[in-house]
Amino acid sequence: MSTQLRFLAPILCLFLLAGPAGVRAEDPIKVVYHVMDTDAQGMLAMGNIRNHLRADPSAKITLVALFKGINLLMEGTADKNGNPYALAVEELAGKGVQFDICKNSMDFFKVDASKVLPQVKVIPSGVAEIARLQAQEGYVYIKP
Numbered sequence: 001m002s003t004q005l006r007f008l009a010p011i012l013c014l015f016l017l018a019g020p021a022g023v024r025a026e027d028p029i030k031v032v033y034h035v036m037d038t039d040a041q042g043m044l045a046m047g048n049i050r051n052h053l054r055a056d057p058s059a060k061i062t063l064v065a066l067f068k069g070i071n072l073l074m075e076g077t078a079d080k081n082g083n084p085y086a087l088a089v090e091e092l093a094g095k096g097v098q099f100d101i102c103k104n105s106m107d108f109f110k111v112d113a114s115k116v117l118p119q120v121k122v123i124p125s126g127v128a129e130i131a132r133l134q135a136q137e138g139y140v141y142i143k144p
Contacts (some may be wrong), residue, residue, distance in 0.1 A: 026096040028058040031042045032130055032139040035069035042072045043079045045144040055096055061092075062133060066102035066126030070111065075119045086117055093119035102126030 033049060036043045049061055063072075071077045071085075078084045089099055099120045105124070106113070114123060123129045133139035 013024075028060045029056060030060045030137060031062070032131070032133045032141055033061065033063040034130055034141065034143045035059045035063060035065045035072055036143075038065075038071035038085070039068070039080070040076065041069065041144045042085060043083070043088070045072070046085075046092065047144070048144050049092055049097060049116050051129070053092075053097075057095075059093055060096070062098040062100060062139070064100045064102070064123070064126045064133075066105045067108075070101050070109065071106045072119050074111065074115050075117060076115075089117050100129055102129075103115040104144055 017019075028090055031052065033045050035045050045063060049063065052059055052061065065073050073085070073089060075086065076084075093099060099117070100123045101120050103122050103124050105111075105126060106116075116122060130141065134141055
């Protein structure tokens with residue numbers, strides 16, 4: 001082993017054991033769920049989030065919907081069995097889940113902001129928000 005590597009090995013071990021920068025073991029886990037297609041991922045994401053909160057009630061969860069995933073967060077939409085997404089959004093928002101909808105996708109599909117569920121925050125860009133949450137706030141990424 002080279003002298004440089006012998007010197008760096010203990011430092012690297014300490015870095016790996018410490019975990020992500022600024023994250024402490026007692027901090028709640030922060031997770032961003034990425035939904036791009038309501039039909040394929042809508043109720044699956046809601047079920048994943050329910051199960052996640054059941055296993056870890058302290059988790060801080062944000063769902064970001066973009067492209068065809070925005071229908072999940074719109075008034076009057078339902079899954080293929082007729083279950084309204086609004087009920088799941090209301091339930092999970094009551095448990096602290098943040099719901100974000102992409103304005104770029106809304107513009108692309110010509111969706112008026114008045115159609116967005118009241119628990120939902122309109123954000124400028126879904127992909128930019130997912131990147132920000134991961135890079136700056138230490139969120140873990142999940143795509144159901």
